[in-house]
Amino acid sequence: ILNVEQSPQSLHVQEGDSTNFTCSFPSSNFYALHWYRWETAKSPEALFVMTLNGDEKKKGRISATLNTKEGYSYLYIKGSQPEDSATYLCAFTRTSGSRLTFGEGTQLTVNP
Amino acid sequence: DVKVTQSSRYLVKRTGEKVFLECVQDMDHENMFWYRQDPGLGLRLIYFSYDVKMKEKGDIPEGYSVSREKKERFSLILESASTNQTSMYLCASSLQSDIQYFGAGTRLSVL
Numbered sequence: 001i002l003n004v005e006q007s008p009q010s011l012h013v014q015e016g017d018s019t020n021f022t023c024s025f026p027s028s029n030f031y032a033l034h035w036y037r038w039e040t041a042k043s044p045e046a047l048f049v050m051t052l053n054g055d056e057k058k059k060g061r062i063s064a065t066l067n068t069k070e071g072y073s074y075l076y077i078k079g080s081q082p083e084d085s086a087t088y089l090c091a092f093t094r095t096s097g098s099r100l101t102f103g104e105g106t107q108l109t110v111n112p
Numbered sequence: 113d114v115k116v117t118q119s120s121r122y123l124v125k126r127t128g129e130k131v132f133l134e135c136v137q138d139m140d141h142e143n144m145f146w147y148r149q150d151p152g153l154g155l156r157l158i159y160f161s162y163d164v165k166m167k168e169k170g171d172i173p174e175g176y177s178v179s180r181e182k183k184e185r186f187s188l189i190l191e192s193a194s195t196n197q198t199s200m201y202l203c204a205s206s207l208q209s210d211i212q213y214f215g216a217g218t219r220l221s222v223l
Contacts, residue, residue, distance in 0.1 A: 032210055043214040044155075044202070045118070089155065093210055099145070099170065100212060104154035 005041050006103035013080050020076045021106040023090030025060035034100060035064055035075055036089040044089060047075075062112050080110040115139070118203050118215035125222050133189040133218050135203030143206045144186035146170075146178065148199040149217075155202065161186055180209075193222045 005024045010066040013019050025033065032051045048057040053068040075097045077084055087107045091100035119134035137144065147170075157170030159178040167178050171219040175197060179187045186205075190197055198218050204212040 034211070036212075044212075045154050045214075046211045049211055091155075098210075099157055099160055099168075099209070101157075102147075102155040104152065 003108045004090060004103040006088075006090055006106050008106060010107040010109070011106065012109045012111065016083060017080050018076070018078045019080055019108065020074050021088060022107075023073045023075070023103055025073075025090070025092040025103075027068060027096045030068045030071075030092075031095050031098075032036075033066055033068075033073050034093070034094050035073070035093040036091065037085040038089060038105070042084050047064075047088075048056050080108075082110045082112050084108060085110050114144070116203055116205055116213050116215040117193075118218050120199075120218050121216060121217060122140075123219065123220045125193050127194060127222060129190075129193050129222075131193050131222075133179070133187045133188040133190075133201055133203075133220070135188070135205075135215055136184050137186075137205040138184065139207075139213070140183065141171045141205035141207050142153075142183070144180065145204040145206075145212065146176075146186065147174070147202045147204065149202060158188065169187065195222050196213050198222045 002079040004094050008054045034049050035047040036044040047095040048064045050066040057064050066073045087105040089105045116137045125131050143186045146158045147155045161167045161180045177189045200217050202217045203215040
């Protein structure tokens with residue numbers, strides 16, 4: 001079983017704060033790193049898929065970076081809003097079409 | 113939009129019952145997956161399938177089986193439900209690009 005670790009486990013921030021969290025994964029035989037957002041009572045939704053070392057992706061106030069050589073990815077949220085409250089999951093895959101291995105997630109709560 | 117539909121949002125079953133969790137996707141995806149989610153453990157893969165009538169064990173297949181008779185439908189079967197199978201179950205599907213599209217989840221309680 002591949003080990004994907006996320007930190008912190010949970011995070012409470014105030015509205016307007018910027019925040020970031022980490023995903024670490026095995027760097028050997030890397031294929032892709034995914035980020036998903038899972039809001040309460042909804043389905044997990046894909047945010048980003050990154051494959052190349054140095055990749056940076058952005059969607060609105062959320063961005064992510066990837067370092068495949070050292071095996072980590074950061075997710076950043078600029079100016080957090082209460083609607084950003086969710087569990088953020090990262091997942092790793094070694095070959096195209098193969099299974100994803102998920103981390104435990106970071107639970108973000110943004111207080112108004 | 114891709115739609116992945118799980119047949120029930122909440123289920124309550126008794127120990128020893130046979131339980132079927134159904135999942136249907138409408139985008140002709142080859143790959144389908146069943147996960148369970150427990151506090152502090154994240155999403156753990158139970159079984160997956162790359163094609164009709166094909167199945168592969170995930171990380172925690174014990175106590176479960178699956179069926180994929182049609183491309184759009186992937187069923188998870190608990191042959192004899194036990195209390196340690198109380199959990200949130202999520203189905204997902206994908207094309208070769210690997211982005212997985214998830215259903216809303218089934219919260220199963222085994223009493």
